[in-house]
Amino acid sequence: MKFCAIGIVMPVLWRNTRMILEKAREEALKALRLEQGIKKRLVMQLKLITILLVVTLVQAGATGYSQKITLSEKNSMAEKVFRSIEKQTGYVFFYDHADLQNTRISIDLKGVTLNEALDRCFAELPLSYKIIGNTIAVKRKTVKAISEKVDYVPVPIPVPSLRNQLNFREPNIEIGVPDILSERRITGRVTDERGEGLPGVSILVKGTQQGTTTDAEGSFNVNVPDEKAVLVFSYVGYVSEEVVVSNRSNLDVTLLVDEKALEEVVVVGYGTQRKVSLTGSLSTVESAVIKNNAVGSVSQALQGNVAGATITNANTPGSDAKIRIRGLSTINNNNPLWVVDGVPRTGGINQISPSEIETITILKDASATAIYGARGANGVILVTTIRGKKSQAPQISLNIKYGTLKNIRQYDMLDVNELGEMLWLQYKNSGIAPSHPIFGSGAEPRIPKYLIPAGADDVDLNRYDRVSFPITETNPAGTDWYNEIFNKGVLKDYSLTVTGGSSNTTYGFSASALKEDGIVIKTGYERYTVRSNIAFEHKNWLEIGENFGLSYTNDWGDQRQNGEGSIFGQLLDVSGIMPIYDVMGNWAPLTRLTGIQANLFHPLAELEYRRDQRTQNLTFNGNTYLRLSPIKGLSLKTQFGVNYGHSHSKTPLEINPESYVARVFAELSESYSKGFTWNWINTADYFLTIGGKHNVDFLIGTEAISSLSESLGASRNQFLLTSDNYWVMDAGEGNIQNSGSASDWSTFSVFGRINYDYEGKYLVSGTLRRDGSSRFGANNRYGMFPALSMGWVISQESFMGEAINWMNFLKLRYSWGKAGNDQIGNYNEFTTFNQNRILSYYPITGSNNGLTTGFQSAVFGNPNARWESTTTTNLGVDVTLFRNFDIVLDLWKRNTNDMLYRETLPLVVGQATIPFVNIGDMQNRGFDFQVDYKSRQQDRDLNFSVGLVLSHYKNKILKLSNNESEAIIGSAVRDQIYTRAQIGTSFPQFFGYQVDGLFQTQEEVDAYPQFGSYNALGRFKFKDVNEDGVIDDLDRTYIGNPHPDFTSGLNGSIQYKNFDLGISFYASIGNDIINLNRRTLDFNLFQKNRGKGRLYESWGSPYLSDNRDAKMPIAEINDAVSQLPSSYFVEDGSFLRLQSVQLGFNVPKGILDRLFLKQLRVYGMVTNLLTWTKYSGLDPQMQTNDNSFGMDIGEWPTPRRFVFGININL
Amino acid sequence: MKKIKAGIAFLYLFLCTTACHEDFLKKGPWGAVTPGDLNTLTGVNYLLIGTYSLLDGWGTGIGGQNAGSAGSIRNWVWDTASDDAYKASTPGDLTPAGEVERYEALPTNQMIEFKWMVSYDGISRANDVMKALELAGTGISDGDRRVLEGQARFLRAFFHFRMQQMHYQIPYITEKVEDPKLVSNDHPVWDEIESDLQFAVENLPESFPGEPGRATKWAALTAKAYVHMFQQEYGQAKVLLDEVINSNRFALVDSFYHNYTSYTENNIESIFEIQSSVNDGTVQGQNGNADSWLTLPFNRFMPTCCGFYQPSHDLVDAFKVDANGLPLLGINGARYDDESLPNDMGINSEDNYVPTDHLLDPRLDWTVGRRGIPYLDWGVHSGKEWVRDQENGGPYNTKKQMYTQAERAQAAENTYARASAINYRVYRYAHVLLWRAECAIEENDLELAKNLINQVRRRAADDMVMGKVSNTRFGATDQIMVDWSKPAANYLLKEYQAFPSQEYAREAVRMELRLETALEGNRFFDLVRWGADYDAMTKFIVKDSKYRIFMRGAVYDRKNAKWPIPQSQLDLQKGVLIQDPQF
Secondary structure, three states: OOOOOOOOOOOOOHHHHHHHHHHHHHHHHHHHHHHHHHHOOOOOOOOOOOOOOOOOOHHHHHHOOOOOEEEEEEEEEHHHHHHHHHHHHOOEEEOOHHHHOOOEEEEEEEEEOHHHHHHHHHOOOOEEEEEEOOEEEEEEOOHHHHHHHOOOOOOOOOOOOOOOOOOOOOOOOOOOOOOHHHOEEEEEEEEOOOOOEOOOOEEEEOOOOOEEEOOOOOEEEEEEOOOOOEEEEEOOOEOOEEEEOOOOOEEEEEOOEOOOOOOOEEEEOOEEEEHHHOOOOEEEEEHHHHHOOOOOOOOHHHOOOOOOEEEEOOOOOOOOOEEEEOOOOOOOOOOOEEEEOOEEOOOOOOOOOHHHEEEEEEEOOHHHHHHHHHHOOOOEEEEEEOOOOOOEEEEEEEEEEEEEEEOOOOOOEOOHHHHHHHHHHHHHHHOOOOOEOOOEOOOOOOOOOEEEOOOOOOOOHHHOEOOOEOOEEOOOOOOOHHHHHEOOEEEEEEEEEEEEEOOOEEEEEEEEEEEEEOOEOOOEEEEEEEEEEEEEEEOOOEEEEEEEEEEEEEEEOOOOOOOOOOHHHHOOOOOOOOOOEOOOOOEOOHHHOOOOOOOOOOHHHHHHHHHHOEEEEEEEEEEEEEEEOOOOOEEEEEEEEEEEEEEEEEEEEOOOOOOOOOOOOOEEEEEEEEEEEEEEEEEEEEEEEEOOOEEEEEEEEEEEEEEEEEEEEEEEEEEOOOOHHHOOHHHEEEEEEEEEEEEEEEEEEEEEEEEEEEOOOEEEEEEEEEEEEOOOOHHHOEEEEEEEEEEEEHHHOHHHHHHHHOEEEEEEEEEEEEEEEOOOOOOOOOOEEEEOOOOOOEOOOOOOOOOEOOEEEEEOOOOOOOOEEEEEEEEEEEEEEOOOEEEEEEEEEEEEEEEEEOOOOOHHHOOOEOOOEEEEEEEEEEEEEEEEEEOOOOOOOEEEEEEEEEEEEEEEEEEOOOOOOOEEEOOOEOOEOOEEEEOOOOOOEEEEEOEEEEOOOHHHHHHOOEOOOOOOOOOEEEOOOOOOOEOOHHHOEEEEOOOOOEEEEEEEEEEEOOEEEEEEEEEEEOOEEEEOHHHHHHOOOOOOOOEHHHHHOEOOOOOOOOHHHOOEOOOOOOOOHHHOOEHHHEEEOOEEEEEEEEEEEEOOHHHHHHHOOOEEEEEEEEEEEEEEEOOOOOOOOOOOOHHHOOEEOOOOOOOEEEEEEEEEEO | OHHHHHHHHHHHHHHHHHOOOHHHHOOOOOOOEOHHHHOOHHHHHHHHHHHHOOOOOOOOOOOOHHHHHHOOOOOHHHHOOOOOEEEEOOOOOOHHHHHHHOOOOOOOOHHHHHHHHHHHHHHHHHHHHHHHHHHHHHHOOHHHHHHHHHHHHHHHHHHHHHHHHHOOOOOOOOOOOOOHHHOOOOOOOHHHHHHHHHHHHHHOOOOOOOOOOOOOHHHHHHHHHHHHHHOOOHHHHHHHHHHHHHOOOOOOOOOHHHHOOOOOOOOOOEEEEEOOOOOOOOOOOOOOOOOHHHHEOOOOOOOOOEOEEEEOHHHHHHOEEOOOOOEOEOOOOOEOOOOOOOOOOOOOOOOOOOOOOOOEOOOHHHHEEOOOOEOOOOOEOOOHHHOOOHHHHOOOEEOOOOOOOOOHHHHEOOOOOOOEOOOEEEEEHHHHHHHHHHHHHHOOOHHHHHHHHHHHHHHHHOOOOOEEEOOOOOOOOOOOOEEEEEEOOOEOOOOOOOOOOHHHHHHHHHHHHHHHHOOOOOHHHHHHHOOOHHHHHHHHHHHHOOOOHHHOOOOOOHHHHOOOOOHHHHHHOOOOOOOOOOO
């Protein structure tokens, strides 16, 4: 019988501490059982069970230590000597307590290496040692003797060397007696993925207490009852393996590192860092979260999973989500920087399949992003792609998703009869006799047979002509336009990934195919990706690798996502009385009707015409690198990366004589564009530990980026045929057009970072980057971006005492830093003139069909512009409570200074692109909060976890220009402007009149401040905000704020045996939406259909018993003033959504083995299941531009998806 | 050792990249020129063409077609403030123009700002020409220089004039101004306009063979005369107008209608035209008449859009004539608006309606599209079905800027039929004759005035007209019948025999200008320069409210003669620009 002990000296980090405690307790219990077993004099062959708890610092493990040891001991206990070596080096001894009993050492060392010190220590002892990683394994010199000699020694209660405060209850367990006679002896070796022997691996015969541990070489021998026996190999930080003995007597096992169990390493700018030593603020998203999402989009899957990021999804097929990290830091481009395998991307991320992704890290504060300098101000999202491990057998994983999606919301429009009734109400309210081209001029509206000719009941059908007389009947039954246009779409997503590695090679391969229909007919998206990542290592000091991703996407159909022209905007125009086809089966000319007409298109016809409109992208994203480790701790890396994007869009359009501005000829327009960006990054990283306590990591690097984009477009019309293969440019006969453009930019940067920690307790990090950018004039080409951060792991302090039992980890972080934003276009510096056929040519010769060249002022340059700099301070705390609660809280403030602003110039200077000047200031404050709970019982049937993220920011403009009253005016929608921002407001806010209800009595009208001649019964009471006794444009004010107070995600999962259930909620609270669809639904904007409310809920409606219940003003012919931007259109956009529910089943191991599978999971998922909101529009979750933030005009609603999936691991 | 060597090699590489050449970060724009590249004869001429290009109101900057409306050469948005026209389309469409129509446009009105934007962009481009001329130095001969500068100054004056018409005082920006932002609007700029036009008069040639779009000496003379008319400087105007008349280069074209087609442009009557072009290599014909984008009829019979700028009841009434074929001036007789002509408001196309048989000036049916009269060659106007929204815009359509089916292939953009190639005649000989008549009347030379006015009337009296439509219903089964041997309506147009008084003559010439140039954008500004705006508009509101409910309660104040300075510009040029004290 052997006695085992634990040697832990080095300050342990929280996660390991907890494991140590759990393991120690477990082992102690086992030992107790054994002792009792022996007391009952049971005979058993028992191999020693040993625990080895190794605190593995990955970087340390990979690079080793090289410090000197000084030691002077006289006849000291070996353990004491070892401890002092541990303290100096950070290495951990692993030994059998029994081996060292009464072993004493006398030694005197001065500045010797570890090896030398150990050699001298062990010289006179019957022990040998071996260094494995940062563990020093100690064993008796005569290995064989051990198993022969001490097999039956009783085991005393082990006393964990550090944690003797553990209280054990006395267990009382019977131990079964194996049949010794049939036992067989198995020998073998357990290695890690590099082929190095792993000492201290626990080996158990499954279902018994029989077992052993590996020796310092990783070798073991164990007796098993029979050939059916299963050996379980387990080792802290590694994935346990179960092996059936079968008829083998020799068994070699490789254990794979368990990523999760190891100290989490986080990808940071130009490298990785242990999570515990982080001082900056960043979030990581597990790849499983991305992969298990019903949406095949990386960016959309982030919603609700990242504290501090506001993510709004677009609902057109294949669209990218808009990601805003910690509010809006600028009135300019707020897109975060995506960096994939070290290569910065331009544009979105959707060309990458979730299956290619291994990690996602979102860098939030400046101490994390300053390393990206002038491009880091909006946050940085780092993506690494799949990669195998060394000596890892190929892991093949196949994921299949199949689903349907459908729209679930539509506006409640007036039907055919209601429309007539509403029009009659309007006439009556306006005091004129009803007379309508369609509904006639009787006392009651009538529904005629024909819309063309308007209002007719009889027509000579022989006079039909598609262009000049497209006879069209009414549809008294009412056309259900939503039904005509909605598609019960299908989504299919297949992906295959293979990862693995040999002793000096790792690889990751993936291929995926996705096809998704839109919720609207004839729209869709498909994507195919291939990725191949390989790395080769030569003799531990040279590594060469590449990451290569190729992707093709194809978007088709009319996917205008918002605006009057989007399909959901068009659906507001059409009325049930309109048929789909005219009497001859051609598209009904809806835009050419009299009295009621669609303003823009025939929605179905438009979808049909644009069915073959497509945009195809081919993207290549790759890099190759070389890494050298010439001396211990130093890593030199050079990486050359390329982003190449090629885009082709093609729009063939047939004639549309039924449309108002008819296409008389079939036309084709087509464009190609390409963007080529290369970057070359060189970094040197040096890690060292001084005196065993001071860990320092230096990074310096350079980066050069150069980018060039070019485009070419052409169009023609008059195509004789419109068959598929006639649509080439050459076949067009008329209106030959072409266009082309080019632009380029480059940056060059030098950067450095130092991370320092003292005993993993006190952490400091500093970053400095110097950027040069072609986007800025020679006067301001370079800028510096510094950052400094500090952390204190309080839980490491001895004064925490007993508190460590419940507050297992506590870290405080503080950071300060600057990052920049240079997203201002490329040539701000230059004053230029250009020529433009539309804007500067003129037919001076009097020709009706020809132009003479002219030039115009194009750009006013500003050679003095430099980047915006955003200064972030961040105070953060990371806590682990009761082992299960992980809490992260960050309080932050971001000040953007020198904000680039196109200062409004007086119009007298003429028109040209106004340059950016550094003049504005903006502030954002907020907090990010994340709490996770995971039940840790690995072997229980029931497990569950819950995670909550909560983000808050407040955005405020501090300065725009030297003009105090300067305002950013939003762009006009149907000639009205709804958003505005100025000093003291958020960017942007809603702006307009404040409505104080409706006039209910004439006295009220008479007493009210005049608004021209507008005021009347049933109309809006616009508020006299400035109280000057009249209502005018000076009474417009800020009437709503689209910024949410909070966004939050709540994700929970429960596992019971083989079943798992995942539920996620998403909420956005406190944001306003301006629902501009209601201008169309409620008012006489055009001669369109109206929403039900106009008839039933407007002031004076015969259906209202009390006008005080009216929800909108009186229905009138001319209600132009009521349509002015006002608080009437502003609604509370808060919502809580049950985002998804997922139920999965893991096929049990027994069946898997028969199928030769490692894993088989089947699941079903429903998304967008329930929404709680007061918003009256189709969907409160919508994506808009920053300067029209929160404006709903024909936005696509979020579909509901039903998805069925299978994951197979071979 | 190998490792160390490799490391050193790497570090060398590393240092190499840090020594990155400065040129790596120098990137210049593609496909654009810097100002210095244009200081040549060719360059200056290019800049000059660029200045002409803004005459149609369609230019750079925000707003697109709406700026094109505000800055439109025809001034149509501003003409909706007159008694000639309505904003029309639907109530919610282009509401800022609706505010102009109802005299409710505030300093924040978008249309006012757009017009300011387009005009000052034109001025800025003219100044770019002047600057480049200066910098080109001896590279350009004196002869060329005078002609280029003459055109640039003509255009600069022209744009400033259009601003001065709108506002009480505006800043005058020249190339000599170091910072345009600092130029105040502390006085009216008539003198500056005159001085630029005088330079043009003295330096521009009488013609540009092959380039009829350029401003000639005659254009400058006419423009300057009109500027004087706005200041009631009839004596100065008279001299200039006489010079044009006495040159004998100009005459009235045979048919009134030939001032409105694409195939009779730059004719003998034309003094200065804004040139339009379609199917010229642009996608939607933005070099076409910018007005035609929005102001053509909107119905299923024509490929055009959007039904803005419809003629008013009052305008149609003005075409009434008495038994002598003379307008009803209301002096010693009935006034045209004493009683309104019946119209088809509220009557559906298939219902019976008989167009008026009142005696009418035949120019009515070249100016206004109305029920029962052939609309050019597009078929017979059948009333309600031809109008986008009768309740909002009345029963009439514009006609002058519409092309015929026959000329469509040449005159309309083939992919975007709302754009047309019809030139807008800014100054034509009829203007010169009538303005000269005004001068004569102010000098009490009534005989000369009568002869001048009669010249214009004579052409219209003896002119082609539309055919007679016998249908009174346009139901689905009704066959349309047009008798082209009979006139469409009861036309009568005679010359004035004598003007009984100066007052009568004044009314006559003003009426003649209205009838001859209706819906060409000058009506409102003419009313203002005559000081007749307040009376006319006040009466108009009362009458018009009968038809258009939203005119009820509208008030025309004397201050509405001018529009306020845009608030945005006042904010941007604090202490430099001053608001019209009336606002």
